[in-house]
Structures are given as structure tokens and as C-alpha cells.
Amino acid sequence: MAIGWYLGVSVIIFCIGLAGVLIRRNPLVILLCLELMLNAANLALIAFARMHGNMDGQVFAIVVMVVAACEVTVGLGMIVAIYRRRLPIDVDELKALNG
Amino acid sequence: MAPVFFFICGIGAIGGAIGVVVLKHPLYSVLSLVFHLLCLAGLFLLLRAEFVAAAQVVVYAGAVMVLYVFVVAYVGGQAEPVGNAGGPGGPAVRALTLGVVTLLLIELLIATLGSGLSAIGEEGAPYTAGFGSPAKLGELFLTDFLLAFEVASFLLLIAAVGAVVLARRRGGVGDPDAEGRISVAQLLSPEGLGTMAESVSGRSGLKDEVR
Known part of the structure; x- marks a missing residue:
């Protein structure tokens, strides 16, 4: 398969993830949609690594996975803290920092 | 296949x-x-x-x-x-969101597939032995990308500590709103008076409260 097909799949997944981040209100699902966007970027990186026959893109993809794992741990920690404070788990309700 | x-x-x-x-x-x-x-x-x-x-x-x-x-x-x-049932915005915001996302999708597809890179329409570079294997990847991580490797490990450590700090249970099992507040009476009264509050909380007085 040509590299262009992989890039097309990557673009579609990225846009689905962006739509999810903008539409959904549960922070858990917003984190999941962020994962979708990071994975789409990973797919593009690995497709370009294959295109050039160079493994630097794969190294970059693994670093992106590390960063995604960090983001997930901190995000889930915040959700648990929100739950402990008996606050609503809904990004529309959590607007104390709203200017 | x-x-x-x-x-x-x-x-x-x-x-x-x-x-x-x-x-x-x-x-x-x-x-x-x-x-x-x-x-x-x-x-x-x-x-x-x-x-x-x-x-x-x-x-x-x-x-x-x-x-x-x-x-x-x-x-x-x-x-x-x-979608926003009852949230601010409602269907108008959702329609706007979907419109923006569709526009972005079209733009990205044009940008990637119509970029004129000749290699995009091909299968990729010729396969060399060991491409994508753990040995080559590990070698890259420990030579060319050593700094990224060390920074990533440090980032993981910070994230683990941060998650523990964020999700930690603060104080006892009490009303989360009252926790952390100290009344004036507590400051004035000496420690270990044997009041009802002390016996219920299992703490002996002011020092524990402050701590």
C-alpha cells in the first residue's frame, strides 16, 4: 500500500479525535479523544519513517507514547481528585477559572 | 494480501x-x-x-x-x-464544531495527499534487514537519542509523583468542605480538654489540627 493511504487514515483519526475533544463533556472521554489525536500523529510519524527508510520517526513515536502515558496519569489523577471533592465530573460545570 | x-x-x-x-x-x-x-x-x-x-x-x-x-x-x-444537552451553546455550537472539524479534515487531506511529495504514492524506501527491530531501536535510543531517552524517563518519574500528589487522600474521612478550617474556639482552648470533638476525631487537640 502506498504511504498516502496511511496518511489519509491518520488525518481521519485526528479529526475524529478533535471532534470528540470539542463535543464531549466528560473529562474521561476528552482524555480518550486526546489519545486518539496522539495516536494519529504516531501513525503519521511511523508512515514517514517507512517512507524515508529511517528509524528516527519510530523513536519519536515511542517518545510520544511516553508523553501520552504521563498525560494520562496526571489527567486521571486530577479526575480522581475532582471526584473526591464531590464536584461534578463535567467540563461545563467546572468553570471556576472561567474569566 | x-x-x-x-x-x-x-x-x-x-x-x-x-x-x-x-x-x-x-x-x-x-x-x-x-x-x-x-x-x-x-x-x-x-x-x-x-x-x-x-x-x-x-x-x-x-x-x-x-x-x-x-x-x-x-x-x-x-x-x-x-452533544450539549442543557449545556451552554447547544446544537448551534455542535454544528459549528462539526463544520470546523470537516473543514480541517478537508484541509489536512489536501495538505498531505496533494503535497506533491513523489514518495507519498510509493511503497516507501526499500526494506533493509533489521528495520524496526528492537535491537536497532535500542541502539538509536542509546546513541543518537540518549538525551531524549533520559528526559523521557525523568518525565515519567515526575508524572508518577504528580499523580500521587494529585490523587492523594487529604486529611481524614470527613466533610471535605470543613476540612482545613480551624475555628477561633479551637485556637483559644488548650489542648486535651476532652471535648466531644476531640474524642470523635480521635485527635488530641490543636497541634494535630494545625499539622
């Missing part, structure tokens, strides 16, 4: 991604994301990134998703109406 495998994995990955956004209950979204990640690992295999595919399955679809499932089970994910 490769095109068939590509279309199975590609359609699975896109379907899983749509499922994450569309399904109402967070637990089903997590399971849909696991399916999406497995299909994506298949695509990585087609691109000859064997080690990244294995790491994707083990780390992402295994460990990170288990973390998600635990948090959903703990928080008790409430089913939420997709």
Missing part, C-alpha cells in the same frame, strides 16, 4: 475512533479505544515497525487502558448525552 490487511485494520481503527466519540458510557468508550489501538498496531506492523506495534499493544492497550478502566469503575462513569 497486504491491501486486505490494510483495509481491515484501517476500517477497524477508524470505526473504533468513531466509537470512542459516539458511545455514551465512558466504559464502552474505553473498550472501543482498546479495539482502535489493536487495529492501529496492525497498521504499524504493515509499516514494518514491529517493536512499536508490540509496545503499543503491551503498554497502551494493556497498561494505560487498565488504568482508565479502574478510574471509570472508581468514579462510576455517568452516561452523558452526546
Whole structure:
């Protein structure tokens, strides 16, 4: 398969993830949609690594996975803290920092 | 054979991604994301990134998703109406969002597929032995990308400490609003008076309160 097909799949997944981040209100699902966007970027990186026959893109993809794992741990920690404070788990309700 | 495998994995990955956004209950979204990640690992295999595919399955679809499932089970994910039912904005904001996303999709497709890179329409560079193997990847990590490797490990450490600090249980099992507040009477009264409050809380007085 040509590299262009992989890039097309990557673009579609990225846009689905962006739509999810903008539409959904549960922070858990917003984190999941962020994962979708990071994975789409990973797919593009690995497709370009294959295109050039160079493994630097794969190294970059693994670093992106590390960063995604960090983001997930901190995000889930915040959700648990929100739950402990008996606050609503809904990004529309959590607007104390709203200017 | 490769095109068939590509279309199975590609359609699975896109379907899983749509499922994450569309399904109402967070637990089903997590399971849909696991399916999406497995299909994506298949695509990585087609691109000859064997080690990244294995790491994707083990780390992402295994460990990170288990973390998600635990948090959903703990928080008790409430089913939420997709789209803004009762939130600010409502259907107008949702339509605007979908319009923006569609425009971005078209623009990105033009930018990637119409970029005029001649290599985009080809299969990729000729395969060399060991491409995508753990040995080559480890060698790169320990030579060319040593700084990125060390920074990533440090970042993981900071994230672990941060998660513990964020999710830690503060104080005792009490009313979370009252916790951390000290009344004037507590400051004035000497420690160990044997009041009802001290006996209930199991603490002996002012010093524990302040601490």
C-alpha cells in the first residue's frame, strides 16, 4: 500500500479525535479523544519513517507514547481528585477559572 | 494480501475512533479505544515497525487502558448525552464544531495527499534487514537519542509523583468542605480538654489540627 493511504487514515483519526475533544463533556472521554489525536500523529510519524527508510520517526513515536502515558496519569489523577471533592465530573460545570 | 490487511485494520481503527466519540458510557468508550489501538498496531506492523506495534499493544492497550478502566469503575462513569444537552451553546455550537472539524479534515487531506511529495504514492524506501527491530531501536535510543531517552524517563518519574500528589487522600474521612478550617474556639482552648470533638476525631487537640 502506498504511504498516502496511511496518511489519509491518520488525518481521519485526528479529526475524529478533535471532534470528540470539542463535543464531549466528560473529562474521561476528552482524555480518550486526546489519545486518539496522539495516536494519529504516531501513525503519521511511523508512515514517514517507512517512507524515508529511517528509524528516527519510530523513536519519536515511542517518545510520544511516553508523553501520552504521563498525560494520562496526571489527567486521571486530577479526575480522581475532582471526584473526591464531590464536584461534578463535567467540563461545563467546572468553570471556576472561567474569566 | 497486504491491501486486505490494510483495509481491515484501517476500517477497524477508524470505526473504533468513531466509537470512542459516539458511545455514551465512558466504559464502552474505553473498550472501543482498546479495539482502535489493536487495529492501529496492525497498521504499524504493515509499516514494518514491529517493536512499536508490540509496545503499543503491551503498554497502551494493556497498561494505560487498565488504568482508565479502574478510574471509570472508581468514579462510576455517568452516561452523558452526546452533544450539549442543557449545556451552554447547544446544537448551534455542535454544528459549528462539526463544520470546523470537516473543514480541517478537508484541509489536512489536501495538505498531505496533494503535497506533491513523489514518495507519498510509493511503497516507501526499500526494506533493509533489521528495520524496526528492537535491537536497532535500542541502539538509536542509546546513541543518537540518549538525551531524549533520559528526559523521557525523568518525565515519567515526575508524572508518577504528580499523580500521587494529585490523587492523594487529604486529611481524614470527613466533610471535605470543613476540612482545613480551624475555628477561633479551637485556637483559644488548650489542648486535651476532652471535648466531644476531640474524642470523635480521635485527635488530641490543636497541634494535630494545625499539622
